[in-house]
Amino acid sequence: MPYSVASLGTTIVRSLQQRSDTPLVIIGKDKYTRHDLAMHQSFNYVAAAHLSSVLKTLNVQSTKALYQQHSPSDLALPGIGAYAYAVLDAIFEFAQVGTLDEWITRSQKKGAAIVTVGTIKNRLKKETTKTVARTRTKKNGKA
Numbered sequence: 001m002p003y004s005v006a007s008l009g010t011t012i013v014r015s016l017q018q019r020s021d022t023p024l025v026i027i028g029k030d031k032y033t034r035h036d037l038a039m040h041q042s043f044n045y046v047a048a049a050h051l052s053s054v055l056k057t058l059n060v061q062s063t064k065a066l067y068q069q070h071s072p073s074d075l076a077l078p079g080i081g082a083y084a085y086a087v088l089d090a091i092f093e094f095a096q097v098g099t100l101d102e103w104i105t106r107s108q109k110k111g112a113a114i115v116t117v118g119t120i121k122n123r124l125k126k127e128t129t130k131t132v133a134r135t136r137t138k139k140n141g142k143a
C-alpha cells in the first residue's frame with residue numbers, strides 16, 4: 001500500500017514499509033511477511049510472532065519439514081493457541097504443503113474425527129498432569 005509521505009512523514013512511511021517487508025514468521029529457511037499472511041486472510045500478527053518464537057525452539061528446518069515431521073501437539077505450548085494455528089494454516093496454504101485439517105487428521109488414529117486445537121491442548125495438559133502426579137507419587141515412595 002502506498003503511504004502518503006506528505007501526511008505521515010518520511011520516518012513513519014519508512015517504518016511502515018520496513019515493517020511490511022520484514023519477515024514476521026520464520027520457519028527454518030522459510031520466511032513469511034505480513035503481506036504473505038494477509039494474502040490468505042491471516043491478520044493476527046501477535047499470534048504470528050508467538051508462533052515464530054516457538055518454532056525457533058523446535059529447530060524446524062522448513063515449513064514442509066514442520067508439516068511432515070511434527071504433530072500439532074508439538075506446538076501445544078503456552079502462548080500458542082487457536083489463533084497461532086490459524087496463522088499456521090495460512091502458512092501451510094501459502095507454502096502449498098497441505099491444510100491444517102489434514103495435518104491434524106494425519107496425527108490422529110485412523111477414523112477418528114478431527115479435533116479442535118483446544119482439545120489437543122487440553123489432552124496434552126491432562127497427560128502432563130497425570131505424568132507429574134505419577135512422578136511425585138513414586139518420589140514419595142507411594143508407588
